[in-house]
Amino acid sequence: MSARPHRISVVIPTSGRPSLAAVQVGLSVQSVVPQEICVIVDRDRRGPGWARNRGMERAGGDIIALLDDDTVPPPDWLASMVSALDETGADCAGGSFLETDPLLNDVRNTRPLPCERILDGFGLVGNSGNLVLRRTVVDAMRDRHGHVFIESWGRYGSEDWELIMRIRGAGFRLVYVPVHVRHLRRVTVAGYFRHQFFRGIGVALLHRSIRRHGPGASPQQSILWDPERSRAERLLNVFKAKVLGPLNAGAFRERKHFLIHWTAEKFQSLGYLWGTIRHGR
DSSP: OOSSOOOEEEEEEESSOTTHHHHHHHHHTOSSOOSEEEEEEOTTOOOHHHHHHHHHHHOOOSEEEEEOTTEEOOTTHHHHHHHHHHHHOOSEEEOOEEEOSHHHHHHHTTSOOOSSOEEOSSSOOOOTTEEEEEHHHHHHHHHHHSOSSOSTTGGGOOHHHHHHHHHHHTTOOEEEOOOOEEEOOOOOHHHHHHHHHHHHHHHHHHHHHHHHHOGGGOSSOOTTSOTTSOHHHHHHHHIIIIIIOOOOGGGOSSHHHHHHHHHHHHHHHHHHHHHHHHHOO
């Protein structure tokens, strides 16, 4: 830890889900206790970007930690994240989720993550349900762009990855920390399909932003904007991965989960096409 003690603020956007109580219990037993918890209730469903911006405006800490209202941190979450910032000199730290839903757990386990802390140059840090930032980063994004999170993307998502794109492009450093929050979200098949469709729209919005900022600032690796490939190669790879695939049935413990996910990828592709058409280039 640094010689100067930090003041830590935690920002949680919520639409009023009962899982918020479990998140607050998780924060109450942290080995490093936050000085401030800002819960922003989004009664008008303006989106998590709006709520997080309001929370960060209210927060007084030099470290700002972000959770969702259904992500429960382990007791060493804040201690691990803050020590990672101090020991590496990074500006942002992030981890991933431990899924409690069997389908989401199967899907997430198809993408193995490092077991050790690592400076992130290739897209591990970005999910705003498990993200910690220095106040200097938050202030820099607001001063340069007039906002931290884009609010207009609403429920489409990807506003956290768009923020990471700008943070990375501004030269700030990110560190991945293998401390994961427990995700309480449960899904139905229809709900998963709907989520993937909206996620596809969010990816289309993100892709538009990457084209505007240039591929060098992309938040993570993707076949959609791989600068090493021609446009024709990228389209072919997307066709293989999303229209024909995914073809990784062996990575799923339950075959039904693979079939659901395979179908959901088609909904995501439709969402991407709709988002591209609706929001233009």
